Amino acid sequence: MTPEQVTLVKESWEKVKPISEQAAELFYGRLFMLDPELKSLFKNDMSEQGKKLMATISLAVASLDRLETILPTVQALGQKHAAQYNVPDSSYATVGEALIWTLQQGLGDAFTDDVKEAWLLTYSTLSAAMLSGTEATA
Template sequence: MTPEQVTLVKDSWEKVKPISEQAADLFYGRLFTLDPSLRSLFKGDMSEQGKKLMSTISLAVASLDRLETILPTVQALGRKHAVEYEVPESSYATVGEALIWTLGQGLGDDFTDDVKEAWVLTYTTLSEAMLSGTQAAA
């Protein structure tokens, strides 16, 4: 990622944080619309799950300019999702689609093509790291 793309992601995330509860609701609503079978992976309180999601994204966004420091944690998260939660690898594309859609909804006109491209690259980078952890668990 270029420094400009990191800045775009960080700046746009700051605009999402004040509406994080609504963003989480939008995300999970979209995710379950795209793939209703994923709903069964979530056993607990979805409000708490939404807070965890937003917290995890915040940590990842804050670490984008030193990505190498969080990649081992991201890979471990991928292993955990594979082993403990039995998350199918195919769901990563669906999650990415739901995330990008949610950001578009939350940011409105601020979700420019450049912002979208930066977020797609961010998600691709992190999901590939998670998937490498998933494959290590297999």
């Protein structure tokens, strides 16, 4: 990622944080609309799950300019998702689609083509790291 892309992701995420509860609801609503079978993976309070999601994204966004420091943690998270929660590898594309849609809804006109491209790169980088963690489980 270029420094400009990192800045775009960080600045756009700052605009989403004040509406994080609504963003989480939008995200999970869209995710379950795209793939209703994924809903069975979530056994706990969805409000708490939404808070965890937003905290995880916040940590990842804050670490984008030193990505190498969090990649082992991201890989371990992927391994945990596969081993403990039986998250199918195919769901990563659906999650990405729901995330980009949610950002578009939350940011409105501020979700420019450049912002979208930066988020797509961010998500593809992090999801690839998570998927590499699932390989250790297989």
